[in-house]
Amino acid sequence: MTELVLDQTPFSKSLRGSTRDAHERAEQSRYMKALLGGELTLAGYTQLAIQYYFIYGAIEQVSDAMASDPVGRDFVFDELRRLPKLAEDLAFLVGPGWRSEIRPLPATEDYARRIVQTSQEWAGGYVAHHYTRYLGDIAGGQVIRRLLTRQYRLDGPGVFFYQFDGIGSAPAFRARYRDLLDAAPWDEAERGRVADEAVAAFECNIAVFDELAETMGRYRAA
Numbered sequence: 712m713t714e715l716v717l718d719q720t721p722f723s724k725s726l727r728g729s730t731r732d733a734h735e736r737a738e739q740s741r742y743m744k745a746l747l748g749g750e751l752t753l754a755g756y757t758q759l760a761i762q763y764y765f766i767y768g769a770i771e772q773v774s775d776a777m778a779s780d781p782v783g784r785d786f787v788f789d790e791l792r793r794l795p796k797l798a799e800d801l802a803f804l805v806g807p808g809w810r811s812e813i814r815p816l817p818a819t820e821d822y823a824r825r826i827v828q829t830s831q832e833w834a835g836g837y838v839a840h841h842y843t844r845y846l847g848d849i850a851g852g853q854v855i856r857r858l859l860t861r862q863y864r865l866d867g868p869g870v871f872f873y874q875f876d877g878i879g880s881a882p883a884f885r886a887r888y889r890d891l892l893d894a895a896p897w898d899e900a901e902r903g904r905v906a907d908e909a910v911a912a913f914e915c916n917i918a919v920f921d922e923l924a925e926t927m928g929r930y931r932a933a
């Protein structure tokens with residue numbers, strides 16, 4: 712009986728449930744709390760945008776490979792690509808020489824490696840990483856966008872990363888994305904593996920935030 716109920720739960724819903732604890736820990740991480748509490752300078756936010764450049768570089772590189780995968784191709788959205796947006800943001804936040812100045816943290820390198828390796832093995836792994844970042848940016852990321860606008864008066868370069876102009880209504884896009892998750896041809900075991908990889912993706916983000924927290928003392932707002 713219980714199994715029947717579990718089977719009927721849409722995957723998008725169980726995925727959200729499986730990642731709830733990790734989401735809470737990501738929100739509560741020291742770096743995120745300091746950022747959203749308005750305790751950091753703009754340079755403190757820039758450190759996160761720099762790490763995103765390497766993380767999205769990995770995801771969008773595997774997106775290209777997924778275009779020919781029978782399952783993965785449903786989760787390739789050109790309108791979501793963040794790398795061009797991040798390039799514009801970093802040119803503004805770091806300066807014209809940004810490409811030669813930015814470095815990934817060790818946790819970011821581990822995260823990017825995991826994205827590439829997992830996705831090469833398996834489309835479900837790609838989807839887990841894709842879901843964790845893009846759905847988060849479209850939903851909760853907007854909280855950070857409002858912070859950047861309010862705190863640093865940014866409303867253009869610097870916050871392009873959070874602008875998803877190509878997707879139409881964000882709630883409608885998220886609903887469509889959940890439908891895709893529910894329709895993916897995965898049995899219960901594979902759904903479990905996708906959920907586990909999504910939790911691992913959250914952990915990778917938390918590890919990056921933890922490393923950012925180590926140096927955030929340099930970026931305390933006065």
Ligand code: HEM
Binds near residue numbers: 723743842
């Ligand atoms: C302080 C930081 C964060 C805040 C304030 C925040 C807030 C939110 C909010 C308000 C939602 C929408 C919930 C709803 O639809 O009812 C959401 C969804 C989501 N967030 Fe976050 N979030 C944060 C950090 C993160 C991080 C670091 C990640 C992962 C890297 C993440 C991943 C997600 C995902 C995947 C969803 C979509 C859940 C679903 O609908 O299945 N969030 N977040």
